[in-house]
Amino acid sequence: MKIIIADDSSFVRSVISRAIGHSMPDAELIFCTNGKEAYDMYTNIKSDWLITDLLMPEMTGQELLSKLNQDGAKVKTLVISADVQKGTKVELEDYDIVKFINKPLTPDKLNELVEILKGEIL
Template identity: 45%
Template sequence: MKILIVEDSMFVRNVIKKVILENIPNCEVLTANDGESGFNLYQEYKPDLITTDLLMPNLSGQDLLKKIREIDKETKVIVISADVQKATRDEIEELGILGFINKPVTGEKADLLINLIKGV
């Protein structure tokens, strides 16, 4: 399985990557520090699953998801963000996400992430 992590915080990116690799060892993990580079990696590698933050420079996670959905309705996306405004969450859920996890990613939230990924 190929997973793309799109997250502007290096710390959060590393936490998510560590959680994934500790629980799904045969996984290939790609990382991007903003939505624009995330979209470029998506186009190049066609990952099976993407995790993305919403609030990022260059291209927000919400706009990244919209761009991906214009060309691909099937790629699984998990949003991991501290932005929990109802209007924003409703809009991204309409774009067909697999799940929404509130930051920080610790304990139960890490378990939820792994369960969502394993369900793919």
């Protein structure tokens, strides 16, 4: 399974990586620091999952999801963000994301993320 993790925080990428790597050692993790890198990476490798922040430089998570949607991409997506405004969540409904997880990431939220990736809950 290939998973793109797009977040401008190296700390968040590391925390997510450790959680996934511990439970899913065979997963291939691809790290991106912004939406543009994630878009370019997805167009090259067609990952199974995309885990993205919303507030990133160069291309936001919303812009990334919009561009992927325009391309007809069918990547399963988890959004992890501190942006919890109701309007943001409503906007994301158009992109059929699997789950929106609020930051900060707690052990329970990381467990939920891994369970979703493993197909144990949806």
